[in-house]
Amino acid sequence: xxxxxxxxxxxxxxxxxxxxxxxxxxxxxxxxxxxxxxxxxxxxxxxxxxxxxxxxxxxxxxxxxxxxxxxxxxxxxxxxxxxxxxxxxxxxxxxxxxxxxxxxxxxxxxxxxxxxxxxxxxxxxxxxxxxxxxxxxxxxxxxxxxxxxxxxxxxxxxxxxxxxxxxxxxxxxxxxxxxxxxxxxxxxxxxxxxxxxxxxxxxxxxxxxxxxxxxxxxxxxxxxxxxxxxxxxxxxxxxxxxxxxxxxxxxxxxxxxxxxxxxxxxxxxxxxxxxxxxxxxxxxxxxxxxxxxxxxxxxxxxxxxxxxxxxxxxxxxxxxxxxx
Amino acid sequence: xxxxxxxxxxxxxxxxxxxxxxxxxxxxxxxxxxxxxxxxxxxxxxxxxxxxxxxxxxxxxxxxxxxxxxxxxxxxxxxxxxxxxxxxxxxxxxxxxxxxxxxxxxxxxxxxxxxxxxxxxxxxxxxxxxxxxxxxxxxxxxxxxxxxxxxxxxxxxxxxxxxxxxxxxxxxxxxxxxxxxxxxxxxxxxxxxxxxxxxxxxxxxxxxxxxxxxxxxxxxxxxxxxxxxxxxxxxxxxxxxxxxxxxxxxxxxxxxxxxx
Numbered sequence: 001x002x003x004x005x006x007x008x009x010x011x012x013x014x015x016x017x018x019x020x021x022x023x024x025x026x027x028x029x030x031x032x033x034x035x036x037x038x039x040x041x042x043x044x045x046x047x048x049x050x051x052x053x054x055x056x057x058x059x060x061x062x063x064x065x066x067x068x069x070x071x072x073x074x075x076x077x078x079x080x081x082x083x084x085x086x087x088x089x090x091x092x093x094x095x096x097x098x099x100x101x102x103x104x105x106x107x108x109x110x111x112x113x114x115x116x117x118x119x120x121x122x123x124x125x126x127x128x129x130x131x132x133x134x135x136x137x138x139x140x141x142x143x144x145x146x147x148x149x150x151x152x153x154x155x156x157x158x159x160x161x162x163x164x165x166x167x168x169x170x171x172x173x174x175x176x177x178x179x180x181x182x183x184x185x186x187x188x189x190x191x192x193x194x195x196x197x198x199x200x201x202x203x204x205x206x207x208x209x210x211x212x213x214x215x216x217x218x219x220x221x222x223x224x225x226x227x228x229x230x231x232x233x234x235x236x237x238x239x240x241x242x243x244x245x246x247x248x249x250x251x252x253x254x255x256x257x258x259x260x261x262x263x264x265x266x267x268x269x270x271x272x273x274x275x276x277x278x279x280x281x282x283x284x285x286x287x288x289x290x291x292x293x294x295x296x297x298x299x300x301x302x303x304x305x306x307x308x309x310x311x312x313x314x315x316x317x318x319x320x321x322x323x324x
Numbered sequence: 325x326x327x328x329x330x331x332x333x334x335x336x337x338x339x340x341x342x343x344x345x346x347x348x349x350x351x352x353x354x355x356x357x358x359x360x361x362x363x364x365x366x367x368x369x370x371x372x373x374x375x376x377x378x379x380x381x382x383x384x385x386x387x388x389x390x391x392x393x394x395x396x397x398x399x400x401x402x403x404x405x406x407x408x409x410x411x412x413x414x415x416x417x418x419x420x421x422x423x424x425x426x427x428x429x430x431x432x433x434x435x436x437x438x439x440x441x442x443x444x445x446x447x448x449x450x451x452x453x454x455x456x457x458x459x460x461x462x463x464x465x466x467x468x469x470x471x472x473x474x475x476x477x478x479x480x481x482x483x484x485x486x487x488x489x490x491x492x493x494x495x496x497x498x499x500x501x502x503x504x505x506x507x508x509x510x511x512x513x514x515x516x517x518x519x520x521x522x523x524x525x526x527x528x529x530x531x532x533x534x535x536x537x538x539x540x541x542x543x544x545x546x547x548x549x550x551x552x553x554x555x556x557x558x559x560x561x562x563x564x565x566x567x568x569x570x571x572x573x574x575x576x577x578x579x580x581x582x583x584x
Contacts, residue, residue: 072485099486106452110421110459115546118450144551185464186494193488248504254446255361263583299558302577306566314571
């Protein structure tokens with residue numbers, strides 16, 4: 001076994017940031033784990049920019065273009081990557097933790113009878129062995145795991161590593177996909193794309209979240225305005241989602257998503273432990289709440305006790321003025 | 325048609341956890357135990373399909389300690405017909421693929437055509453079991469269903485993808501995970517709770533379902549935990565009262581931290 005394969009995902013013709021973050025980290029690891037560092041880009045109508053991955057450290061980029069690889073369904077990707085693995089015998093396969101990436105890595109582990117570490121927030125080398133760290137119990141614990149045999153498959157949580165260019169170039173290899181009938185059994189018959197410009201919660205580097213303190217669904221506009229000025233995604237507490245104020249994919253917390261952005265601004269969220277376990281691994285937490293006894297102030301880096309309807313529009317204007 | 329629903333007993337993730345330093349595993353015998361919140365949506369969907377006449381039996385399938393029966397009974401109280409729990413000392417320490425192998429075998433014995441799961445568990449939070457189980461059992465699998473319709477030998481699912489909502493058609497047999505958007509799980513009625521105790525609750529060993537060590541459990545696991553750390557808990561930072569300058573205070577902080 002030799003080398004590392006990074007599964008690089010595209011969206012709207014661009015690489016997802018988590019793929020570049022993962023590739024940048026993999027480049028560091030080749031020192032201890034050994035190269036070569038390869039990437040696979042599989043999609044529909046993809047072209048052109050595959051070689052750009054060379055700048056992030058990929059020495060070889062496998063490009064696989066097929067309609068079935070652009071549907072958001074993972075099974076065809078699993079066929080493609082399993083074949084690459086059979087031919088190249090990589091010691092590690094690293095996948096960015098998007099919804100598609102999670103499905104690919106999980107099914108690939110089953111297909112190859114391999115070990116999977118989900119939600120890796122750090123990847124290091126223990127000698128020549130890969131070691132992955134993941135948070136457990138809402139970040140109360142950090143678990144380090146290794147693999148007893150290869151290939152080591154790891155899912156990487158977005159925002160865990162910086163995406164950094166190294167200025168290399170990659171050999172681009174076009175691969176003809178062989179996709180099984182079984183992998184084509186599920187078919188996408190219609191697609192309804194999310195609103196353009198909306199940023200997914202799990203990949204977002206900044207999140208502005210609203211809770212019960214917003215008082216009414218239309219008041220989420222205040223949160224959205226600040227998010228838009230910052231280029232942040234919008235989150236919501238369980239209370240806000242259960243009340244029907246904001247859609248469930250945006251829920252952060254025990255029964256929603258677990259996020260680790262660089263910045264998390266909680267607006268009108270009390271910070272009950274059910275919410276805390278979904279966001280406490282954020283780098284910087286800022287809370288705005290009119291209740292000075294709200295639990296969120298016990299773990300926020302900066303807390304402002306006040307009326308969010310006064311503070312948020314002013315803050316939005318300040319951010320806009322700086323960036324305008 | 326029979327529907328199997330994969331369910332899991334989880335610890336109360338909002339409580340303090342203890343890990344046994346000798347085994348690096350979660351101590352599973354203390355604190356509040358409960359049916360995984362996300363599983364309730366899968367149970368509800370299955371029970372609704374039975375009530376609509378689409379399914380004739382709903383079977384809960386789980387892997388875990390024997391006493392998990394008590395938490396899993398909530399699914400029976402919601403309307404599932406019976407429970408199959410694979411419980412075996414040598415299943416401890418299973419990785420995802422091992423867990424999927426055990427569940428796949430138990431599901432195979434039920435004859436279920438459709439398998440439903442919650443999108444993830446509140447303790448592991450990995451959300452990988454649907455794909456792993458689909459692959460191991462050789463069934464078509466679809467994750468993140470916001471809606472589900474069964475039409476004869478196939479299903480139609482509206483699924484939440486990274487980029488929007490897609491309509492997916494897939495043949496049965498299939499494995500499908502459901503999101504919170506799919507329904508509003510019922511609270512079990514008193515009658516349901518009383519009746520749940522009388523429903524069949526079969527506990528099976530790995531041998532009973534034709535698996536041995538090496539397939540499942542620590543012996544078969546391809547990942548191993550080598551260390552667990554408890555990072556210091558977050559502490560309170562600066563808290564200020566807004567006296568008209570709240571926005572400015574936050575703005576200055578964002579600039580200082582180079583976040584804008």
